[in-house]
Amino acid sequence: MSGRRREEQQPGAFLGRGPVHALSLPVEKPKDFKGAMKRLAGYLKPGRRQLASVLLMAALSTAFGVVSPKVLGLATTSLFESLIGDQRVNFAYLSQILLILGGLYLFSALFNFAQQYIMAAAAQNTIYALREEINQKLSRLPLRYFDDHSHGDILSRVTNDVDNISSTLQQSLTQLIAAAVMLVGILVMMLVISPLLTTVAFIILPLSFLVTKSVAARSQKYFSRQQQVLGDLNGHIEEMLSGHLLVKAFGREKDTIEQFGRINEQLYDTSWKAQFVSGIIMPLLMFINNIGYVLVCIFGSILVIRGSITIGDVQAFIQYARQFTHPIAQTANIANILQSTVASAERIFELLDETEEIPDTDGAALDSPRGDVRFDNVRFGYTKENILLENLNIEVSKGQTVAVVGPTGAGKTTLVNLLMRFYDIGGGRITVDGMDIRDLKRENLRMIFGMVLQDTWLFSGTIRDNIAYGRTKATEQEILNAARVAYADQFIRTLPEGYNTILNEDASNISQGQKQLITIARAILADPAILILDEATSSVDSRTELLIQKAMKELMRGRTNFVIAHRLSTIRDADIILVMNEGEIIEKGTHRELLNFNGFYTELYASQFPASAD
Secondary structure (H helix, E strand, C coil): CCCCCCCCCCCHHHHCCCCCCCCCCCCCCCCCHHHHHHHHHHCCHHHHHHHHHHHHHHHHHHHHHHHHHHHHHHHHHHHHHHHHCCCCCCHHHHHHHHHHHHHHHHHHHHHHHHHHHHHHHHHHHHHHHHHHHHHHHHHHCCHHHHHHCCHHHHHHHHHHHHHHHHHHHHHHHHHHHHHHHHHHHHHHHHHHHCHHHHHHHHHHHHHHHHHHHHHHHHHHHHHHHHHHHHHHHHHHHHHHHHCHHHHHHCCCHHHHHHHHHHHHHHHHHHHHHHHHHHHCHHHHHHHHHHHHHHHHHHHHHHHHHHCCCCHHHHHHHHHHHHHHHHHHHHHHHHHHHHHHHHHHHHHHHHHHCCCCCCCCCCCCCCCCCCCCEEEEEEEEECCCCCEEEEEEEEEECCCCEEEEECCCCCCHHHHHHHHCCCCCCCEEEEEECCEEHHHCCHHHHHHCEEEECCCCCCCCEEHHHHHHHHCCCCCHHHHHHHHHHCCCHHHHHHCCCHHHCEECCCCCCCCHHHHHHHHHHHHHHHCCCEEEEECCCCCCCHHHHHHHHHHHHHHHCCCEEEEECCCHHHHCCCCEEEEEECCEEEEEECHHHHHHHCCHHHHHHHHHCCCCCC
């Protein structure tokens, strides 16, 4: 999958959105059904004692259930012989049989309950471990992965696919165990009653297995496709919900509904085919099994007439024959479920097998960073074939403000992503205070930086918690001071709950400008040595813009600042202005020096201020 790029084809670091999935994914089978099943089974190893208990409970439950038809056959034989011999019915004997039957059914139910209870615990422990592994994996994945995959698809893997596996482990696995034990138990009882009738009953088995295998093979590819399209649908919905204001602003509701309809139609088509193909197994098996039932009745009647078998044993055998088809049909149904489960498992394993970030070294930490930054012959490209930056050299001293300007796609955002080590460079080195950033742990490196971006990010929680996000051990007074410096304290106190006001999922219960002031307060509280600033006043009113500019000046004082500039009027006082185009720094200097140079910067400035000579 290929993600859409903003600027130098890479928005994920700041926008937090991925691409809409392609709608023409190929229909394919799971790549390695046996391998995925074996790997999934590996997650059950820690609970093997519980699984052994489940197997024991299933065996006991099935054993009591399997013996019941044979015992009931004794009662049938007793009644039949009493009627044929014109004798009185032996009610005492029948009462004993009924008591035995009641006990058998009761114990069978108790062991079945114990089996379900133990399996539920084992399944949930397994899913808990799988979710933990996925969560840890997501934290180790590079930013590139999130750029190249829609958030809806990732969420689908983490939620829908995991839930699908959970349902299979908790329900289908116990059914599969019970079905296997029942098959063995019934087979033993059938052989005990009559090897001949058993042979007759088994004539239809090869046909049953052939039908099951044939249908399952066809349904497998549709279940795989179903999970893929479900990820597409989730991706589309997530993107439309997060961008619903933009959709309405441009009047694209009809287009988004049509796009949803196309994906939904594909999901309907694949789901219908998967369910239909898998659903025909049961009718086909019932038809085949009824043929076997008729054969058993015919041969059983002949054996009774010859006196080779009792009527009660024939009745018990017919029950066994009917029960024997149940675990086969159940296994066939579970085989369908396993197709969907394996498709989900493979999607999860794809995520777990993704290439991780280069592991951190055990290098030294910068405990008191000054803020000196140097790019030394840096080379970088999002792909090996498409080199974006080549021989990039920048030197910034503590306390300087560096503005980075240039057209869309020039490399401005890439510069910041490399500095934060969201991406690793392909050549050269980047140093902070003389230390290569690759020799620092990412956590330590990123604590040196503070970011205030156009696209504010606030989580669902109190305003207090949002401000303290970058420094969780901050005191109440420190939080209040940061809010005052950021000019956010006044508006926060006007809210009904003040600092305890709960922000909703997208913080839509406060204005854009108020969001920005909170993010500035967060950066002030974190007290970073280096600031990365994207122009933060593009979508606010004039009064709020003045407040934000004042807060930004307070924030920038005494720190090294990297400013991604869009409006050139805001960077006149920058110590250094880097003019980038096509991944290269083509001009460098102060505002006045660049205007006097009369080059690319002058053209950019003139395009924004055509009547201005300064």
